[in-house]
Amino acid sequence: MRLSFKYKLSLVFVLVTLLVAGTGVYLLYAQTYELVLTQLGNRLRDIGSTGTLVFGPKERTQIVNLTKQIQQDALVLTEAALAAIPEGETLSSLAPKVAARYMAGADFQNLVQKLRSIKRATRSKIRPFPQDHLPQVPKDINADPFRILYTYLVIPLITPTGPHQSLSIFLADSDYEKQPDEEGNPIGGIYREVKTGAVLVPALQTGHTKIAHTFITDKWATVLTAGVPIQDADGKTIAVLGIDLDVLSEANRLRRLKWLAFGIVSGISILALILSYFAAQRLSWPIQSLKQGAERVRAGDLNTQVVLQTGDEFDVLAQTFNAMVRQIQEHTENLEQKVADRTQELSQALHKLKASQTQLVQSEKMAMLGQMVAGLAHEINTPLGYMKNNIIMTRSIIEQFDQLTVASSKLEQVFKQETASVEQQNDALNNLSCMTAEIIEQELPDATAQLLEDILYGITQVSELVLSLRTFAQLDQALIQAVDVHDCIDSALRIGHHRLKHVVEVRKNYGDLPTIECSPARINQVILNLLHNAADAISTVREKGEIVITTTNVDADTIQIKIQDNGKGIDTKHLDKIFEPFYTTKPAGEGAGLGLAICSQIIEQHKGNIQVESTIGWGTTVTITLPT
Amino acid sequence: MSKPKVLFIDDEERIVRSLTMQFRASYKVKGVTDPTEALKLISNDHYHVVVSDQRMPNMQGTELLKQVRNISPLSLGILLTGYADLPAVIGAINEGEIFRYLTKPWDTDEINRVLEKATNIALQMEPFRTLETIPAANQIIGPHIMVVDEDPAIHEAIASQFEGKYIVHWAPNLDTAFNILNTNDIALAITDLMLEGEEITPILGTLKQYNPNILTIVLTKLKDSNIIINLINQAQVFRYLPKPIHPALLNKSVIAATERYTQLCNVPIFAKRHEVEKLAEETITPKKTSGFLQLLRTRFAKANNTIATAA
Helix, strand or coil, X not given: CCCCHHHHHHHHHHHHHHHHHHHHHHHHHHHHHHHHHHHHHHHHHHCCCCCEEEECHHHHHHHHHHHHHHHHHHHHHHHHHHHHCCCCCCHHHHHHHHHHHHHHCHHHHHHHHHHHHHHHHHHHHCCCCCHHHCCCCCCCCCCCHHHHHHHHHHCCXXXXXXXXXXXXXXXXXXXXXXXXXXXXXECCHHHHHCCHHHHHHHHHHHCCCEEEEEEXXXXXXXXXXXXXXXECCCCCEEEEEEEEEECHHHHHHHHHHHHHHHHHHHHHHHHHHHHHHHHHHHHHXXXXXXXXXXXXXXXXCCCCCCCCCCCCHHHHHHHHHHXXXXXXXXXXXXXXXXXXXXXXXXXXXXXXHHHHHHHHHHHHHHHHHHHHHXXXXXXXXXXXXXXXXXXXXXXXXXXXXXXXXXXXXXXXHHHHCCCCCHHHHHHHHHHHHHHHHHHHHCCHHHXXXXXXXXXXXXXXXXXXXXXXXXXXXXXXXXCCEEECHHHHHHHHHHHCHHHHCCCEEEEEECCCCCCEEECHHHHHHHHHHHHHHHHHHHHCCCCCEEEEEEEEEEECCEEEEEEEECCCCCCHHHHCCCCCCCCCCCCCCCCCCCHHHHHHHHHHHCCCEEEEEEECCCEEEEEEEEEC | CCCCEEEEECCCXXXXXXXXXXHCCCCEEEEECCHHHHHHHHHHCCCCEEEECCCCCCCCHHHHHHHHHHHCCCCEEEEEECCCCHHHHHHHXXXXXXXXXXXXXXXXXXXXXXHHHHHHHHHHHHHHHHHCCCCCCCCCCCCEEEEECCCHHHHHHHHHHCCCCCEEEEECCHHHHHHHHHHCCEXXXXXXXXXXXXXCHHHXXXXXXXXXXXXXXXXXXXXXXXXXXXXXXXXXXXXXXXXXXXXXXXXXXXXXXXXXXXXXHHCHHHHHHHCCCCCCHHHCCCHHHHHHHHHHHHHHHHHHHHHHHHC
């Protein structure tokens, strides 16, 4: 359940008020109750004329025996009297005679004495209260022992006068509870719950007055009971006067007091509710206004200020809040400038990054170029080596032939000269034949032919290389031309020859391809790079591997170049990142990891696609598709 | 005296053809295009000089020359290659222990001169063919080793490694190095190639020229194949170790060098194998180096004179 702070606060107020008021009222009630009961108890002690007389066991036996005897005699008397009653006489006239007989008995006299002494004793203790309601006690107790008998011993002195004013006084046997009254109700009616044990017996035993009050739940009433001991002349407790005071009326008064208390509590509660609502409102308004302020700020109103001036913590909070809002406002105002600054910084950083990336790409290109140049140098230097050597040798051979020519012209001269001696002729001839023999011995004509042929071969080789180089010469210019892809592959193969020739056997499966629009220099670069990669992959695992280059015309718009090697293959974990710039598995210093990134970039620029499949230990296949 | 035998190996048959044709008059030449075949030939017959290409199918030139050295230690190896890539050149020193490194296209006169010199040396060494396994002489005093490096770490490493076996000197600069050279018979110089800002190939060359028995191990950060080619041709350095130095490699090199030194002392003619070209004096420009060279020449000229007089 969600309650606002205000309601929570009021709830707390209400609870606290109720607690305090409830406790107060309860204490008041309890105090009053106790007070009332004490007063009543004290008054009860003073009430001499009320009570229940409890006899000691000896007296009780005497009374019981006497009663039985009387009843028996009365019965006998009645039968005899009935028979003997003379005409005109009634039974009542006979009774005094019976009474006289018993009264003459010692037991009776003794009992009467005791009762009289009790009467005397109680008279000092029991005062009539309230006078009006008390039935008239027989004036001469001595004159009418039966009345005593009936009145004091059997019949309650006073029948309850009403449910509300139920001050009852009766003298009774301690078994009074068991004896029903005339209407069948137990004597004492509402007092049936009063236990003699609580006051009467202790009073009889101790000889001191005992007061107790018992709450009778079903009547919602409290009964005050007092046990007043009655002593004979010897100071011996012979009976206890039990006095029960029905304080029902007092209880009702107290009940009214309770209702009053309840009313007061309710009133206080309602008042507390209303007051606490206002108090809570009063206390929580700083929070409310702070909340509203915060909401306004959130809505974007940065001019919001919360003014409380309560001087308490809320005030401090509000001031802090205001300061914060002002700061936010300032920050917001500065933000534009800061964003602009940061943007500039970022763009500078980006610019730097781009520059360094370009530099890296450039250096990678230079590395590729260097690699290429290294190969080319070897490729060109080899034919240059033998060509130069051959030419020098040919030159010296030509010298030999020159000498031969000189010798033969000399011979001719000698023979033409008529003056020449035979000796001279022989010399010249010998010289020539010597030279010829030497030339023939050295197989110079054949050798020369071979030397020259090799030179020619070398020249063809070099010029082919130079031809291939021409396409590579435009490495950085992406000139778009209609190109036969096979030419690109072939020239890449030629340039990469030195790297490939000892490591791989290249097999070409060229399909029938249309020319495509592309930058041949770029495509060459891609293919050369892929060939180098393949050669690297092969040379790490085997002496001699194989690269298969397959080209197919997939459909009218697409061609496909597939370069397959049987090198070491690429681990799956590298395969995903293979086209990422700067991703390399080679140790630092051996390639920046840009080769394939550049390849992929070039192919993308041609709106083509490059894919790599690889199995460790089996090799790698790179597939390039290009639009025609 | 029969003509010395020279073997040419190159995977380009025209090179082989050209070279055999060029030298068929002067030497007994044989040319093959397959390194495996070349090894077979060398096993069967003694060739004084073996000239090989570097890039060939199946086998690199340096690897071939290394095997040639194993089969026929008195044959001199020459590398003739179209492009000087760094691993090849370093391999030529450390594995091939070649006599010369020539580049294509070659200079006819140079190759003539080199072959002539090589065959000469090979012929002089030929009588010792039977002494291929020379027992190392009992070393009473270990040979002196000099470490020339501004960084003392290398010296400390070697000194501790070979303590009690060799006497190891340390020279942080050229002057100290000269003093050490002046007072001790140094067997092995382990040196940085750059000292006091100058590249010391000429010094190493001169040292070798006057004292062919001194072996040199070069430690360097430089990775210029031309400089290393010069180290072969002009200074005949024994090992080339790139910095930072791998200690195990250095130790191995030092041991190999001292073994070689013992061999050279026992059969002085073997030192010829490490003969270098004489430097043209005007080519040396750095002041320090040339000053040092002057000192070296004086020092060893005196020594050689003493030896000559004694002889």
